[in-house]
Amino acid sequence: MVKFGDFNSICEKVALTVCPLVGAEEGIEPTCYSRNVEIAGTLIFQPATIIIHIIALIMTSIMIYHIKSKYTAVGRKEIVMFFYLYMMVTFLELLLVSGIIPTASKIYPYFTAAHIGLITATFWCLLLNGFVGFQFAEDGTPLSLWSIRISSLVIFAAVFALSLATFLNKAGFNALNPVALWIVLYIFNGAALVIYVVLQIVLVLNTLDDRWPLGDILFGISFYVIGQVILYEFSVRICDTVKHYIDGLFFGTICTLLAVMMVYKYWDSITKEDLEFSVGSKQNVWEVKEPLLGEDEVSYSNQGGYGGGYPPQQYSGYTEAY
Structure with a gap:
């Protein structure tokens, strides 16, 4: 079980990007992790997970394209920020878990701090998108857009500074006891996700006649929870069973991608486009009955x-x- 403020129990099961930097002088090594492959004289770790990361980048690009093609959809400019942040998180994670940026490198703590900062900013951006449907500020206006951009940037900068201070043992933070970092990763981000889900359920029940979007929310949260359970509880068992070819990080990455895809599916299901002003890639075919x-x-x-x-x-x- 995951203990409050303790990365040891986590990193012994799964090779997170933060694990080489916390819990011990030389980090924490997982009990079992995916084997590496050699490509052009370079060792590449987590090859199967890297493939999922590449697929995630492609799928996210497609979702962003479809969002931008809905020119009159509500919250189009706001939700696309979430997907841009997810793309940046995925790209950084690809560099870190693959060993392209070695754990022994001097820049590894900086990239890991940026990765954690982007993760938190992504959850924060998703949370703020949960308020867009309630029209506290009209969507697409400078107030709506810049409030999300500036606050997400502030969250990123704060968590980046906290993470880096923890890794480098600065400003009273200690890599051997990174409780503050643990709270940000699991309490703050978890609370943001829960509040977003509650807001969307309230939005659907109170403002929409259609209840099908509740299914998208259910599938999305189910994919995410299943991925986290596999990642933190069954990673070692999976790794041992398949002879180190994959571990829990592989399935966790897949489930996270599916959850993000359900965020897109949910947003698409609750937004309607004004056909009079839309300029989509598909041409409308009108049939004259009489x-x-x-x-x-x-x-x-x-x-x-x-x-x-x-x-x-x-x-x-x-x-x-x-």
Whole structure:
């Protein structure tokens, strides 16, 4: 079980990016972790997980493209910030878990601090997006956009400074007892996620006639919880069973990606686009069920009747109605 403020019980099971920097002088090594491969003379760790990270970057790019194509959807500019932050988190994690940035490198603590800061900023951005549907500030306005941007930047900077001070044993923080960092990662981020979910349930129940978006919320939170359980409780068992080819980090990354995809699916299901002003990549095909003119009138008009137009007395009512 995960103990409050203790990274030892966590890092003994799963190779998180923070593990080489906390808990002991030389970090904490997991009991079992995915084997590495050699590519062009360079050892690459977690090869299967790296593939999932690359897939996550591709899928997130596709989701961002579809969000931007919904020109009139509510909260479009706000929610896209969340996906940009998730992309940055995924890219940094790819560099760190793969060993492209070695744990012995002097820059590893800085990249890890940035990774933790981005994770927290991503949860914070998701939380603020939970308030967009309540229209406390009109979506797409400078107030709405810059409040999210500036506050997310402040959260990132604060957590980056806290993480770096912990890793370098500065300002009273200690890598051997990183309780403050643990609280940020698991309490603060967890609370942000719970509040977001509650807000969206209230939004759906109070403002929408359709209840299907509740299914998207349920699937999203289920994927995330399952991924965390596998990551922290079954990683060693999975690693031993499959002979070190993969570990819990592989399944945790997959489940996190699925949860993020459900965030997109939920947002897409509750937003409607104004077709009059939309400029999508697909062209609308309009089917005419009935002609505007009767067959007799069309035939007579084609023969030159009425001088190519409608008789004013007979069709004046139709003209006004139209």
